[in-house]
Amino acid sequence: MRERIIDLTYTMYGGMPVFPGDPPVSMEFCHTIDSAGFNVTQLTMPTHAGTHLDAPLHFLQDGKPVDALDLSACAGEAHLLDFTHRGNSLDEMTVEDFLRYDAVIRPGARLVVRTGWDRVFPSPAFFTEMPGISVDAARFLAERRIALIGLDMPSVHAKEYQVVHEILLGAGIVIVEWLTNLAAIETSPFYFVALPLKLQGRDGSPVRAVAIERA
Amino acid sequence: MRERIIDLTYTMYGGMPVFPGDPPVSMEFCHTIDSAGFNVTQLTMPTHAGTHLDAPLHFLQDGKPVDALDLSACAGEAHLLDFTHRGNSLDEMTVEDFLRYDAVIRPGARLVVRTGWDRVFPSPAFFTEMPGISVDAARFLAERRIALIGLDMPSVHAKEYQVVHEILLGAGIVIVEWLTNLAAIETSPFYFVALPLKLQGRDGSPVRAVAIERA
Numbered sequence: 001m002r003e004r005i006i007d008l009t010y011t012m013y014g015g016m017p018v019f020p021g022d023p024p025v026s027m028e029f030c031h032t033i034d035s036a037g038f039n040v041t042q043l044t045m046p047t048h049a050g051t052h053l054d055a056p057l058h059f060l061q062d063g064k065p066v067d068a069l070d071l072s073a074c075a076g077e078a079h080l081l082d083f084t085h086r087g088n089s090l091d092e093m094t095v096e097d098f099l100r101y102d103a104v105i106r107p108g109a110r111l112v113v114r115t116g117w118d119r120v121f122p123s124p125a126f127f128t129e130m131p132g133i134s135v136d137a138a139r140f141l142a143e144r145r146i147a148l149i150g151l152d153m154p155s156v157h158a159k160e161y162q163v164v165h166e167i168l169l170g171a172g173i174v175i176v177e178w179l180t181n182l183a184a185i186e187t188s189p190f191y192f193v194a195l196p197l198k199l200q201g202r203d204g205s206p207v208r209a210v211a212i213e214r215a
Numbered sequence: 216m217r218e219r220i221i222d223l224t225y226t227m228y229g230g231m232p233v234f235p236g237d238p239p240v241s242m243e244f245c246h247t248i249d250s251a252g253f254n255v256t257q258l259t260m261p262t263h264a265g266t267h268l269d270a271p272l273h274f275l276q277d278g279k280p281v282d283a284l285d286l287s288a289c290a291g292e293a294h295l296l297d298f299t300h301r302g303n304s305l306d307e308m309t310v311e312d313f314l315r316y317d318a319v320i321r322p323g324a325r326l327v328v329r330t331g332w333d334r335v336f337p338s339p340a341f342f343t344e345m346p347g348i349s350v351d352a353a354r355f356l357a358e359r360r361i362a363l364i365g366l367d368m369p370s371v372h373a374k375e376y377q378v379v380h381e382i383l384l385g386a387g388i389v390i391v392e393w394l395t396n397l398a399a400i401e402t403s404p405f406y407f408v409a410l411p412l413k414l415q416g417r418d419g420s421p422v423r424a425v426a427i428e429r430a
Contacts, residue, residue, distance in 0.1 A: 005286045013415040023245050023257050027417060030238050037377055038274050039418040040261050042238050047256045059253050071220045162252055193408060195423035200228040202242060203254040208410035
């Protein structure tokens, strides 16, 4: 089987932009070929820097941590939703927008939403003016019991992020944020992979997110 | 298509055992629901703690960093090699052992080796007495131009790790180390995924490694 892997992940680097108030990303060698015969890096990063995944514990005190997620949500067939008409500052994706894809928004579905907002990175507006999922649309997705939503914004909403997270995570929906390069996906459905690190009792994880197209 | 995802990854936790001389793993909340409305963790970890992947830069000064790896090595059909007869302290896997799987050790192959050594974790002997790939066997795998080798030991050899790494990484072979739960894989070949974080200019990455069996 021929496969083409499309990388949907931001490069992570020391000092990269993170959410206002988050501690910095740092990557420094703790061993080097000169000092030890090999290179090893000590990584420091917040769980929500760069392309990453939210577990329910991110917003829900009794929510599942990332090491307890069902991995079947995080790898499998996904549908690409073209919402580039909602790719401007503080736009909202509505129930009507999602209803254009009514047929694929089913229990267990994985949805990857393309707004084009990744073009704004690394501007500060990337965080403060991102388009968002409306509160009503979040309720709609929760009722439809989808398994995963992937976004090319760093979070779910610039202002209503608390309630939108609570609705989605409360419904057990895995949220993958800060995706990029979604324009490179040529077929839908496609095979999507965004597996979290197995971080005991934690709220989220950086991921390497990819689309795998099979021919 | 029905899929079964088998987790091949160690749980990561603060203070988990790491290679002697490596800095510790730490995971502490930097925001909490009480303080900020949401939980965020600041992660600190060496690139070679827990289930992880080595890039050529780990041992080769001019080697590729992890963000430059061809991801097609890190996701795709893999073969399980049962080397449980080499699962004791300081055992060596030889060319003869690998020749039992001659037919699948081809250019571009992904090989996952089961010794059973993961049973020794978290004892200090897990690091100091692990079985290893012999120097001759490493040369054999390099000549065969395989793409990836996965191991249930934390490294490639307890003593000859320098030369074995240099041979494998010098041949462009991706090394996935510190796998576990390989006994749960019921079919071979199987679909293997161990995608590195996209860490700019770094020597390796923690991964979530899984087998995906399709029925």
